[in-house]
Amino acid sequence: MTTHPRTALSVNVNKVALVRNTRHLGIPSVLRAAQLCLEAGADGITVHPRPDERHIRAQDVYELAELLGQWPEAEFNIEGNPTHNLMEFIRQVRPHQATFVPDSVGQFTSDHGWNFPQDAERLEPLIQECRELGVRVSLFMDPIPEQMAAARAVGADRVELYTEPYAAAWATPQRSDQLARYRLAAQAAITAGLGVNAGHDLNRDNLADFLAAVPGVLEVSIGHALIADALELGYADTVTAYQRCIDQGMAERALSERR
Numbered sequence: 001m002t003t004h005p006r007t008a009l010s011v012n013v014n015k016v017a018l019v020r021n022t023r024h025l026g027i028p029s030v031l032r033a034a035q036l037c038l039e040a041g042a043d044g045i046t047v048h049p050r051p052d053e054r055h056i057r058a059q060d061v062y063e064l065a066e067l068l069g070q071w072p073e074a075e076f077n078i079e080g081n082p083t084h085n086l087m088e089f090i091r092q093v094r095p096h097q098a099t100f101v102p103d104s105v106g107q108f109t110s111d112h113g114w115n116f117p118q119d120a121e122r123l124e125p126l127i128q129e130c131r132e133l134g135v136r137v138s139l140f141m142d143p144i145p146e147q148m149a150a151a152r153a154v155g156a157d158r159v160e161l162y163t164e165p166y167a168a169a170w171a172t173p174q175r176s177d178q179l180a181r182y183r184l185a186a187q188a189a190i191t192a193g194l195g196v197n198a199g200h201d202l203n204r205d206n207l208a209d210f211l212a213a214v215p216g217v218l219e220v221s222i223g224h225a226l227i228a229d230a231l232e233l234g235y236a237d238t239v240t241a242y243q244r245c246i247d248q249g250m251a252e253r254a255l256s257e258r259r
Ligand SMILES: CC(=O)[C@@H](O)[C@H](O)COP(=O)(O)O
Pocket: 012, 014, 015, 047, 048, 050, 079, 101, 108, 109, 110, 140, 199, 200, 221, 223
């Protein structure tokens, strides 16, 4: 029986910054949120420093990079559009992972992945630069199996499957169809030699089912729902609750593989 590495939980702290930015008081602290999540067992921290700085600001990125330097086992994942402001952060901070997201500057939230072949030419040199800096590259992608070989061909190490369509279908009869889509996309990514991450609108209700159905998920990055849960439960209990969901999903997957 093959044992799979435990799916890593990367906490996205965008929404802590969003609340902080509504006053000039510096609270809630983004750094404290990250510290408490790491102390509770989170495997990493994710930020998406959008050009309009609606939530994560440049100073947050540098302070979090310094904090993560004290956590050798934890990873720093910086997301963004490499044709906008992302690359400057990558060059200065050299995080463990850069997640390329094709968002426009004022976009409400991330809602689609890259498209190949049209995006290949402009992404390839930027991916190459990240790799020369020792930074792993993950491409934010829709769950389309046919796109995975092209993602690998431009040099990506991983893809991050955009999971909002699954999350939106979770409480509906379409759940199993969506899970089948993501399973096929993940299998195609693995076949192409890519690692598989996942994220967007994952939460305590839908996470275990996703990991039970979709093979080889190395990392989930979760922010909005996790921070909302932390408002009720606190960061430590929330991280523990999400880790339990990960363990439950992986246990169910291991069981199904033995059948
Ligand atoms: C790429 C993605 O799905 C999210 O990580 C993104 O960071 C969400 O951005 P907002 O927090 O600005 O909605």
